[in-house]
Amino acid sequence: MMQRKLPLLITFVTGVIMVVAFFVPHPPLGGLEQVSLRWYSIIAGFTLLLGADSLIRTHIRKIRRRENVFYSTVLLCALGLAIGAGAHAFITRGSAFESGTFFMYLYDNLLIPLQATMFSLLAFFIASAAYRAFRARNLEATLLLIAAVLVMLGRVPLGEMMWSKLPVIAEWIFNIPQMAAKRGILIGSALGAIAMSLRIILGIERTYLS
Amino acid sequence: MGFWERMARIDRRIIYLFIAVVVIVPILLQITLPVTVSPPVRMAYETIDALPESSVVMISIDYDAASMPELQPMLRAILHHCFSKNLRVLMIAQWALGVPLGIEALESVAKEYGKKYGVDYVNLGFRPGGMAQMVGMGKEIRDYFLTDYRGTPIDSLPMMRHIHNYQDIALLVGLEAGATGDMWVIYVGGRYRQDIILGVTAVIAPDAYPYLQAGQIKGLIGGLKGASEYEYLVGKPGLGMAGMTAQSCAHILIILFIIIGNIGYFMIRRRK
Numbered sequence: 204m205m206q207r208k209l210p211l212l213i214t215f216v217t218g219v220i221m222v223v224a225f226f227v228p229h230p231p232l233g234g235l236e237q238v239s240l241r242w243y244s245i246i247a248g249f250t251l252l253l254g255a256d257s258l259i260r261t262h263i264r265k266i267r268r269r270e271n272v273f274y275s276t277v278l279l280c281a282l283g284l285a286i287g288a289g290a291h292a293f294i295t296r297g298s299a300f301e302s303g304t305f306f307m308y309l310y311d312n313l314l315i316p317l318q319a320t321m322f323s324l325l326a327f328f329i330a331s332a333a334y335r336a337f338r339a340r341n342l343e344a345t346l347l348l349i350a351a352v353l354v355m356l357g358r359v360p361l362g363e364m365m366w367s368k369l370p371v372i373a374e375w376i377f378n379i380p381q382m383a384a385k386r387g388i389l390i391g392s393a394l395g396a397i398a399m400s401l402r403i404i405l406g407i408e409r410t411y412l413s
Numbered sequence: 414m415g416f417w418e419r420m421a422r423i424d425r426r427i428i429y430l431f432i433a434v435v436v437i438v439p440i441l442l443q444i445t446l447p448v449t450v451s452p453p454v455r456m457a458y459e460t461i462d463a464l465p466e467s468s469v470v471m472i473s474i475d476y477d478a479a480s481m482p483e484l485q486p487m488l489r490a491i492l493h494h495c496f497s498k499n500l501r502v503l504m505i506a507q508w509a510l511g512v513p514l515g516i517e518a519l520e521s522v523a524k525e526y527g528k529k530y531g532v533d534y535v536n537l538g539f540r541p542g543g544m545a546q547m548v549g550m551g552k553e554i555r556d557y558f559l560t561d562y563r564g565t566p567i568d569s570l571p572m573m574r575h576i577h578n579y580q581d582i583a584l585l586v587g588l589e590a591g592a593t594g595d596m597w598v599i600y601v602g603g604r605y606r607q608d609i610i611l612g613v614t615a616v617i618a619p620d621a622y623p624y625l626q627a628g629q630i631k632g633l634i635g636g637l638k639g640a641s642e643y644e645y646l647v648g649k650p651g652l653g654m655a656g657m658t659a660q661s662c663a664h665i666l667i668i669l670f671i672i673i674g675n676i677g678y679f680m681i682r683r684r685k
């Protein structure tokens with residue numbers, strides 16, 4: 204009984220304090236809000252540990268089951284190496300991010316190239332996908348295609364050299380039709396977020412407890 | 414199999430090869446194209462330019478190495494602008510892996526202008542908390558950052574002695590590769606009326622346009638194009654301007670692919 208009621212009570216009290224403190228930021232509510240926010244940050248720090256714990260357990264389980272043993276082993280070794288290098292730099296130099304440390308060597312020579320490679324693959328996939336799938340099949344697809352071509356041309360200097368009005372058209376697409384759709388989505392999602400927040404504070408929405 | 418059917422089934426590796434060539438060749442040849450400044454970037458520039466000397470500009474590094482090609486040139490150009498105007502820079506990071514990128518740009522640009530750590534600029538680094546931290550810093554930065562990224566107590570840094578919350582910060586610049594920019598606008602701009610400029614990757618630039626039009630942000634620097642425009646405005650050509658030629662060629666090539674793909678699609682459909 205208490206296992207379900209206590210979290211609901213904490214959620215209700217904290218939620219109400221945060222909402223009221225937003226409108227009345229004076230003592231004692233303002234102070235309570237600040238304490239709650241600090242607690243939230245501390246808990247957020249611990250969730251990083253939970254994430255690491257979950258990652259390690261998942262991959263140890265995979266190694267035991269002989270599923271993708273190589274990749275899981277590489278991941279665990281890399282994780283251990285990064286934690287070890289970071290801890291060593293922190294103890295010896297006071298910060299993991301000091302230049303000249305082994306951690307920064309790993310960051311500059313492994314992490315940056317790997318992350319940059321993953322992201323830059325997008326250029327190849329987008330080009331291939333555009334060639335195969337971007338077809339003027341109906342009116343809506345044709346409008347989307349024309350808008351995409353105008354924005355792509357209008358956002359680069361070569362497009363402007365072709366026709367000086369292209370950047371103006373691209374900016375118009377951003378400012379008028381795109382914005383109308385985006386604003387509708389934003390307002391809808393904001394209303395949804397308010398409704399969901401109220402449901403959570405009032406204990407109607409309880410899926411986070413499971 | 415006809416010509417257009419063969420074109421429709423072209424090996425994707427040939428497309429990849431074309432893309433690689435049009436990206437690599439302009440960078441190797443170091444061709445630069447003329448830059449025209451768009452209104453959102455000019456607004457960002459003019460906002461920083463209008464700040465009185467010694468004002469504090471908080472720059473938040475909310476990206477990592479994946480978005481570095483777009484956002485790092487932006488950061489460097491903004492830092493050039495701030496230091497050339499004798500503005501003080503307070504750096505934080507909402508993405509832990511962005512901290513070294515911030516350090517690299519901040520230290521190298523500050524050195525060019527002979528700026529001193531702790532007096533002209535401070536780097537607070539990363540703390541977990543995200544949205545809670547953003548709201549909480551509106552009352553007291555020290556509740557989240559007692560020390561800078563090196564572990565130095567911030568009260569021992571002369572610049573930080575009079576900086577406690579957003580009231581002491583003239584402008585917040587968020588460099589964004591994700592949704593953190595929305596949080597800055599909603600929680601800090603909305604609640605504390607903090608002036609904000611966003612520098613974002615091209616993919617998420619459309620998401621930030623409603624904030625710009627509504628006046629919730631004072632300027633918007635979008636993608637590599639935005640970075641190149643800012644570099645042009647501050648007169649410091651860098652990787653942003655160098656990369657625009659490659660991006661121009663890649664865009665033209667993708668448009669050619671789309672046109673060829675569509676011609677093939679209609680030719681095949683007509684034959685069927």
